[in-house]
Amino acid sequence: xxxxALQFINYDKPKAFGATLGVLVAIFLIGQQAGIFIFxxxxxxxxxxxxxxxxxxxxxxxxxxxxxxTLDMRYVQELKSVxxxxxxxxxxxxxxxxxxxxxxxxxxxxxxVEAPEFLLEPWRVVKxxxxxxxSNGAVSADVFDFKSIDTLRIGEPLEVNGxxxxxxxxxxxxxxxxxxxxxxxxxxxxKLGKVPVYKASAILLTVQPGFSADSVVAAINRxxxxxxxxxxxxxxxxxxxxxxxxxxxxxxxxxxIIFAIISGxxxxxLTLYSAAIERLNDYAxxxxxxxxxxxxxxxxxxxALLIATVGFAMAAGLxxxxxxxxxxxxxxxxxxxxxxxxxxxxxxxxxxxxxxLAIFRxxxxxxxxxxx
Amino acid sequence: xxxxxxxxxxxxxxxxxxxTTIVALDSTTLDIRxxxxxxxxxxxxxxxxxxxxxxxxxxxxxxxxxxxxxxxxSGLNDRQLSKLRLKNIGFVFQNFNLIAPFSALDNVAFPLRxxxxxxxxxxxxxxxxxxxxxxxxxxxxxxxxxxxxQKQRVAIARALVANPRILLCDEPTASLDHDSLKKxxxxxxxxxxxxxxxxxxxxxxxxxxxxxxxxxxxxxxxVDEVTG
Numbered sequence: 001x002x003x004x005a006l007q008f009i010n011y012d013k014p015k016a017f018g019a020t021l022g023v024l025v026a027i028f029l030i031g032q033q034a035g036i037f038i039f040x041x042x043x044x045x046x047x048x049x050x051x052x053x054x055x056x057x058x059x060x061x062x063x064x065x066x067x068x069x070t071l072d073m074r075y076v077q078e079l080k081s082v083x084x085x086x087x088x089x090x091x092x093x094x095x096x097x098x099x100x101x102x103x104x105x106x107x108x109x110x111x112x113v114e115a116p117e118f119l120l121e122p123w124r125v126v127k128x129x130x131x132x133x134x135s136n137g138a139v140s141a142d143v144f145d146f147k148s149i150d151t152l153r154i155g156e157p158l159e160v161n162g163x164x165x166x167x168x169x170x171x172x173x174x175x176x177x178x179x180x181x182x183x184x185x186x187x188x189x190x191k192l193g194k195v196p197v198y199k200a201s202a203i204l205l206t207v208q209p210g211f212s213a214d215s216v217v218a219a220i221n222r223x224x225x226x227x228x229x230x231x232x233x234x235x236x237x238x239x240x241x242x243x244x245x246x247x248x249x250x251x252x253x254x255x256x257i258i259f260a261i262i263s264g265x266x267x268x269x270l271t272l273y274s275a276a277i278e279r280l281n282d283y284a285x286x287x288x289x290x291x292x293x294x295x296x297x298x299x300x301x302x303x304a305l306l307i308a309t310v311g312f313a314m315a316a317g318l319x320x321x322x323x324x325x326x327x328x329x330x331x332x333x334x335x336x337x338x339x340x341x342x343x344x345x346x347x348x349x350x351x352x353x354x355x356x357l358a359i360f361r362x363x364x365x366x367x368x369x370x371x372x
Numbered sequence: 373x374x375x376x377x378x379x380x381x382x383x384x385x386x387x388x389x390x391x392t393t394i395v396a397l398d399s400t401t402l403d404i405r406x407x408x409x410x411x412x413x414x415x416x417x418x419x420x421x422x423x424x425x426x427x428x429x430x431x432x433x434x435x436x437x438x439x440x441x442x443x444x445x446s447g448l449n450d451r452q453l454s455k456l457r458l459k460n461i462g463f464v465f466q467n468f469n470l471i472a473p474f475s476a477l478d479n480v481a482f483p484l485r486x487x488x489x490x491x492x493x494x495x496x497x498x499x500x501x502x503x504x505x506x507x508x509x510x511x512x513x514x515x516x517x518x519x520x521x522q523k524q525r526v527a528i529a530r531a532l533v534a535n536p537r538i539l540l541c542d543e544p545t546a547s548l549d550h551d552s553l554k555k556x557x558x559x560x561x562x563x564x565x566x567x568x569x570x571x572x573x574x575x576x577x578x579x580x581x582x583x584x585x586x587x588x589x590x591x592x593x594x595v596d597e598v599t600g
Contacts, residue, residue, distance in 0.1 A: 003491075004474070004478075004482075007473040007474055007478065008473045010473065011472060011473030011514075012473075279472070279473070281469065282471045282472055282473065285465070285469040285470075285471055286471060286482070287430075287454070288428070288430050288457070288463055288469075289457070289458065289463065289482065289483055289486070289530070290454050290455065290457045290458025290459075290483060290486050290487075291454060291486055292450055292451045292454040292455075293450050293451075293454075294451065295454075295486065366430070366431070367430040367457075368425045368430040368431045370430075370463070370465055370469050371421045371424065371425055371430070371465070371466075371542055
């Protein structure tokens, strides 16, 4: 079966090349869009996903980890008294402006965390450590946000809201959806961001062993007014959903993927159809000799599968190259195994779906036509 | 003792295109027996091709019955009919109809692969069949790389490889010179004497000397039948 399919493909190389190109372009576009989508959604939820907290307690109006509103600091002590709560640590988010020595100025989001708990600490650290943030004026910085500096080094001086500060922790790819992130201690963040001591943006909780996060969440939401507790994963989901529905990123990605599938299917469909039309006489001969409709259908499906395999392998290679290339610009994402399986399924859908037109045509060919 | 391998009983074939109805073959009764070479003659559009298509089970009759080896073909579905053709009927087409993307060897092995034989077995038998017809060194060639005579021999090898009892040949000598025609017709004659039924559709009167029976078809009817 596959041998015969391969012979048909070999015999008409330009069409096989066209169909393979159709698979390659469609799957590459889908994979590329999916990669960017994964990257953007990971930015949306980076604060929550990289925290060590089991529970996020935020203003009851807040639906997005990047726009938290404020809470009264008194909740910290009150939350510590909830059965099952182990650590309750306030978090401060504050907008600021950073000015580098070379004059470059950029808006940043300060993240003030309580030490030594560090329930949200800098991630993807490449130089220094979180403990560097304990020194006076210390902040973290990401190499991708400070591209004007050739080598971002420990001790790099900068001004944050006009206050002399120093880079003490360097990260590579620890970025946020709202812009440049700088992690520091909560006191430093209050000082730089002018956040009053009685306010926090969120309170991060860890749960004692033997207690479940959902029961603690339920207890807080039942007994506290003006705040809402979320399990980390639930808040991550909520943040993603909120940003996707407000930004149109999901719709735009989905639309592009649908168009990539449609255009790929049209290219593959028309190419396979035109190849089948040119070989009608061969298929009619096969049927006259004794091949059933099921048999010739399998030969066309086998051709589609072979084309799909080659097209997918090439697209996968290109996507890995794309992923590595774009990582140098700070767009970091991983194609998980599920996405690869999804791309493979999309390839099969495209190829086998595209083959349908050719199959319908070939099934209609009368074996008697060989006598005409 | 010759046996009836194919039978048409009042078989009629009508083609309808819009308001036009064409009776390609009118109620025809015919037996095709083993050990005979039957020549079907007639002008273009007389119904020869329809007759051979009905015997070859590549079309269903509009009315009447077609039997191949005592099997009534009208009740068979696509799969059963394909299997019946594969096992019992070999075709040699006017334009050879070799499957273009397949090599000569693949063309000959194709019916055997369809019958479910393993690749090794099918290619061994196909190679032997090509050797018998003097094409041992042409197995790897694609049809476009073969001469007309070689294509014809590959087509015959393919028709015979599954050892069918009925061989249907549509203008098998149309593009052959006298020597090649003689070789092919002698081969077909030998096959009929070995027990096969060979049906040859032709316009060529030179083939009459090889026939056991000559059937003349005109306007969708058998108008004359001569036993040699």
